[in-house]
Amino acid sequence: MNETTLLEPHEIQFPELGWKFSINPTAFTIFGFEIQWYGIIITIGLILALIYVLPRMKRFGLDADRAIDVIIGGVIGGIVGARIYYVLMRWDEYKWDWKAIINTRNGGLAIFGGIIGGILIGYIIARIRKVKALPMLDVVSLGFLIGQGIGRWGNFVNQEAFGTNTDSFLGMTGGTIQRTIADGMNMDGDMYKNGLEMLWEKPVHPCFLYESIWCLLGFVILAFWSKRRKYDGQIFLMYLTWYGAERFLVEGIRTDSLMLGNIRISQALAAVIFVASVILQIVFFIRRKRDPESFVLYANTEESHRLIEESRRKRMGLSKEDAKAGGDSEDDDDLDIFNDDDEPVLIKDEDDDEDDDEGDEEDDDTEDDESDDDKEDK
Secondary structure (H helix, E strand, C coil), X not given: CCHHHCXXXXXXXXXXXXXXXXXXXXXXXXXXXXXXXXXXXHHHHHHHHHHHHHHHCHHHCXXXXXXHHHHHHXXXXXXXXXXXXXXXXXXHHHCCCHHHHCCXXXXXXXXXXXXXXXXXXXXXHHHHHCCCHHHHHHHHHHHHHHHHHHHCHHHHHHCCCCECECCCCCCXXXXXXXXXXXXXXXXXXXHHHCCCCCCCCCCECCHHHHHHHHHHHHHHHHHHHHHHCCCCCHHHHHHHHHHHHHHHHHHCCECCCCEECCEEHHHHHHHHHXXXXXXXXXXXXXXXXXXXXHCCCHHHCHHHHHHHHHHHHHHCXXXXXXXXXXXXXXXXXXXXXXXXXXXXXXXXXHHXXXXXXXXXXXXXXXXXXXXXXXXXXX
């Protein structure tokens, strides 16, 4: 390998598109502490997910004041879970360096670990705060897709999570990518041990881009369908199906997969998630066909209405007792709690229509009588 032909570490290129970038993974330094673009991008994804999700809690029958506690716990659990998952899969690299275990500024977060950790801690807090799990999973699934779609660009900045060599017009390369491949193809390198055949001078698949586009497209589709969901948990199952399919395919071309023997752990897990979620959707579809009344959305229940109303009244400064007492009143709904996005539909019964017709006829008769009286007077 000729060192002079390597790109600069911070240089990134898309040769077929003629694009060249120079991006330093360190965004800036504060008091000697380096702030990485990776962390900034993930934070931006999280903030945008919250901006979208929180105002839509009511559509899913959830009280935002209670749900925010679940989200905060889920975020913390997700970060911890993502790091634990990654470290455990690469334990030989971390077992003698405890400081490196908690250093996530340069990457090292496994998304499946984040999903598992976030759901686990979020579920515990949901039980404590009396937040229904299934509608909560539905709405945060939309946030997952936003966060994942944006967060993957942190991999772009770090030049990581790339795929095998490709001649595609989307193929990318970079100084860090080239050095990673060169090191990985050494006799003791991970790529060589995993049976990969990589050339450092050739472009590679931009796996970060594939997943980012797939997640953002999934967000658009599921956000549209969320208004038409048939049962609580449906959006979450659709998310698992959508993401499981993509991760299974993309993981097959990645060069940094976490391995268990010859098995790509994330690819195997993605396959299991995809199959399980599809089967569950088929089962629920059949059950709903047979007994639609047992699949009532939580947003349409009295419990949901009561909890949201109680929270509203507490924000207005009413006592706990007054809030509970007022929660049973459906007349005091000046914040449109019971109808989220749709305008109320006025439905007339046939009897009402007949009464209206009779009333119209009486009015016509009265008008005729008055007209005859006028004529007589004249």
